[in-house]
Amino acid sequence: MQAGGRGPLIALDAMGGDHAPGEIVAGAVQAVRERGVRVVLVGRPYELHRALAEHDAVAEVPIVRADEALTMDEGALATLRRPRSSIAVACHLVRRGDAAAIVSAGSTAGVVATGRLRLRGQPGIVRPAIAVVLPTRPKPTVLLDAGATADAKPEMLVQFAHLGVAYGEAGLGMRDPRVGLLTIGAEAEKGNKLAKRAHELLSNAAGLDFAGNVEGHDLLTGKVDVVVTDGFTGNVALKTIEGSVRYAFGQLREAIEESRLARLGGMLQRSRLRELSGRLDPESQGGAVLLGLNGTVVIAHGSSRARGIAGACELAARLASQGIVSRIGERTASTPKPHRLW
Amino acid sequence: MQAGGRGPLIALDAMGGDHAPGEIVAGAVQAVRERGVRVVLVGRPYELHRALAEHDAVAEVPIVRADEALTMDEGALATLRRPRSSIAVACHLVRRGDAAAIVSAGSTAGVVATGRLRLRGQPGIVRPAIAVVLPTRPKPTVLLDAGATADAKPEMLVQFAHLGVAYGEAGLGMRDPRVGLLTIGAEAEKGNKLAKRAHELLSNAAGLDFAGNVEGHDLLTGKVDVVVTDGFTGNVALKTIEGSVRYAFGQLREAIEESRLARLGGMLQRSRLRELSGRLDPESQGGAVLLGLNGTVVIAHGSSRARGIAGACELAARLASQGIVSRIGERTASTPKPHRLW
Known part of the structure; x- marks a missing residue:
């Protein structure tokens, strides 16, 4: 699995959201087939494989294993207890350069906490x-x-x-x-x-x-x-x-x-x-976007169905191909640093 | 002029609001005639007398003189420059026990600053x-x-x-x-x-x-x-x-x-x-109410017309006759005082 090829690869947290993994997988298939976005699913392989098979899409969407998941009602602290959660593994793919951006419909608190811990803040950005x-x-x-x-x-x-x-x-x-x-x-x-x-x-x-x-x-x-x-x-x-x-x-x-x-x-x-x-x-807006980390996370609504997930993947791909992280780096590198923070 | 008689007397800032004094005076007349509220107008006597005459209401609504007024775009500091503004004189009437509550359609910042300065906070209330x-x-x-x-x-x-x-x-x-x-x-x-x-x-x-x-x-x-x-x-x-x-x-x-x-x-x-x-x-809600001072101020919307002013006067009279200031005093006297503030 490589991030090269036809546009950025999006790491999709398949275990986050009220309708995971069924609607998340359906959204991935929609994103790949109808919107030309490259997607990798992150989650429990057996479940994801079976869900992909229902769409005859096993060959179209790769899977990366993550055995744990943050539940929707778990807060920020759960991220410390679950270092191998699907959202943590998605962050890891981005840190390693294997994926270009992340989509998750998981709980906002959990996604933000995991993102801060695993992706870390961009140089010059104190808080996301x-x-x-x-x-x-x-x-x-x-x-x-x-x-x-x-x-x-x-x-x-x-x-x-x-x-x-x-x-x-x-x-x-x-x-x-x-x-x-x-x-x-x-x-x-x-x-x-x-x-x-x-x-x-x-x-x-x-x-x-x-x-x-x-x-x-x-x-x-x-x-x-x-x-x-x-x-x-x-x-x-x-x-x-x-x-x-x-x-x-x-x-x-x-x-x-x-x-x-x-x-x-x-x-x-x-x-x-x-x-x-x-x-x-x-859902029609594609989702909220967590900015300021070394990697972009599109946070889809927890109740997202396939269409919302596909839209979020498209937004993530657009942000990645437009180089939003380096744009932010250029903008904040050219501004004087506030004394009190460095 | 006495605060006794048939219900509380409301001091109405006749010079505050986008349509002062015309609509304010019309609202006072409406409050007196249609809602049975006792009102005293505070402002420039000549203008107010003339406006009352248009309603044949000179004998029904008393006037207390205040030669200055805060303009709608003046902020909190103007209250220091104008100790004899209509809202300041209205506060004075309440402090002296001549009126039971205040209505003003003046700028919120000006009304709050004047109220804090002239009425002062109720014992036990740190901020209004x-x-x-x-x-x-x-x-x-x-x-x-x-x-x-x-x-x-x-x-x-x-x-x-x-x-x-x-x-x-x-x-x-x-x-x-x-x-x-x-x-x-x-x-x-x-x-x-x-x-x-x-x-x-x-x-x-x-x-x-x-x-x-x-x-x-x-x-x-x-x-x-x-x-x-x-x-x-x-x-x-x-x-x-x-x-x-x-x-x-x-x-x-x-x-x-x-x-x-x-x-x-x-x-x-x-x-x-x-x-x-x-x-x-x-306007249909009667207005916002400034609470926590030694006297209640109903802040009518700046764009209030006669109906809105009459509603604000009615609300002020209801709050006064229900003894809101002493109710607040009783509630906060029975609660332990936070250490950091006293």
């Missing part, structure tokens, strides 16, 4: 960040950190900005992305201590197009291309978006059902609403 | 918090702090819980409200340092029904009655809810307009959607 794509139109917006680093320092937010810009360029084809800082007012002095200091640092950062502060109600307006915040605030904001959109649609459905226009409402729902909720579906 | 009511159904949910204290300590979050419970009971008729902590996972150890320590303190707090952690997607599900968080996270979450609901409705409108069902969609919008967006309108 999780980037997610918000469904703004016409252009998407990258939000990070969505939960990898709950207690961030101001200097880390500047690094997150570089991670987000590199992701926007390599993964989403953005050109000269504009960066905003998530805080609680438009003026520079609005925010908590972290945000106020980060504003100063971002204002003076080389190589970033810093557009100033953004607020919660700006997140879905496409005001900037990349929004940076700490992992606590970003995770709350992301889940609040998901909950609010679900709430608004639920209220709408209720209003429609209560009204005499119920049947027409049903037609509406079947037509455009389905497309709309599809766009807001995290 | 802003409580807002989220439009969950069938019961509302109180979220605090929505922005008064951006850098909170864990001990303050416990106090915020008491403020929120007192508000839920006195303002919304809640019985034994359940308290949740906003963080990034259901388990006790999920969160940043602040949230993890606050979880410990809340778990051991007397007089609180602590239901554990809630996440962003729980905010609108009515899972708990009171959600506590620091003012930074709370403000981001609140504005994210507003932006996401607006986004979902906008996307829906677009989907309807693009579809062949456009006219039917228009009918739908006119009927139930209007009611729904009305419920999500901050």
Whole structure:
């Protein structure tokens, strides 16, 4: 098994996710056949072989053995107890140069902890960040950190900005992305201590197009291309978006059902609403991306089915072929190092 | 002018808000005539007298003179420059016992700074918090702090819980409200340092029904009655809810307009959607409430019209007649004081 040939090889954690390994294997087959992505499955060989046989795909998708797996409800500490988990072995393949990037639908805490331990941080990056794509139109917006680093320092937010810009360029084809800082007012002095200091640092950062502060109600307006915040605030904001959109649609459905226009409402729902909720579906975005380590991990939603896994593999392949890790290295090598951290 | 008589007297900052003083005065007249609230207007007498005359209400609403006003774009520091601003004079009326509570549609930063300076914190409360009511159904949910204290300590979050419970009971008729902590996972150890320590303190707090952690997607599900968080996270979450609901409705409108069902969609919008967006309108909730000071301030939305102001006056009168300040005093007097703060 070699990483050469027709494009990057993606190491797919076959044991992570609510529907592992069945839907993960089905997603691998879809990625290989329909999207031209090269995939290696990491997990228990017997199960994976049998699942591949159901798709007549034994010859198309190689398997690398990993006898253990992190369960979905295991937290960060489990990674220490299971050095041969499927996600740990996937990381090992990337460290050895045999695979170019990783996809996992395992628990976010477990994936982040394993990634930090096995891949280690890129030179110059103190903490990793999780980037997610918000469904703004016409252009998407990258939000990070969505939960990898709950207690961030101001200097880390500047690094997150570089991670987000590199992701926007390599993964989403953005050109000269504009960066905003998530805080609680438009003026520079609005925010908590972290945000106020980060504003100063971002204002003076080389190589970033810093557009100033953004607020919660700006997140879905496409005001900037990349929004940076700490992992606590970003995770709350992301889940609040998901909950609010679900709430608004639920209220709408209720209003429609209560009204005499119920049947027409049903037609509406079947037509455009389905497309709309599809766009807001995290699976359609390919997944969240863990950035800042020596190797990229696309974290697919835990409930991902085959289509979501295939999309995540495609995203991972695109990021790898665009050289996102070295892009990040170039961006952060050219910026002065913050004194307090080195 | 006396605070006795038929119910509490509300000091209304007539100079704060985008539509001051015209809509503020109209709201005062509405509060007096339609809702039976006693109101005193605080501001420039000549302007207020003239505006009252337009409603034939000169004899119904007293005026207290304040020659200065904080503008909507002035921040916290302006309160020091303007000791005789309308909001400062309103605070003075409460301190002197002439009025029972305050309503202002002025800038939140200015109102919070003036309130902290002129009313001072209640004994045992280190920092104030802003409580807002989220439009969950069938019961509302109180979220605090929505922005008064951006850098909170864990001990303050416990106090915020008491403020929120007192508000839920006195303002919304809640019985034994359940308290949740906003963080990034259901388990006790999920969160940043602040949230993890606050979880410990809340778990051991007397007089609180602590239901554990809630996440962003729980905010609108009515899972708990009171959600506590620091003012930074709370403000981001609140504005994210507003932006996401607006986004979902906008996307829906677009989907309807693009579809062949456009006219039917228009009918739908006119009927139930209007009611729904009305419920999500901050004005219909009466306003945010600044708690923890020696006097309650209802902060109406800056864009409030007469109806919103009248609702805010009604809320302020209800909170005053339910004795919210002394309820808070009783709750926090019975709890042990955190060592680090006294």
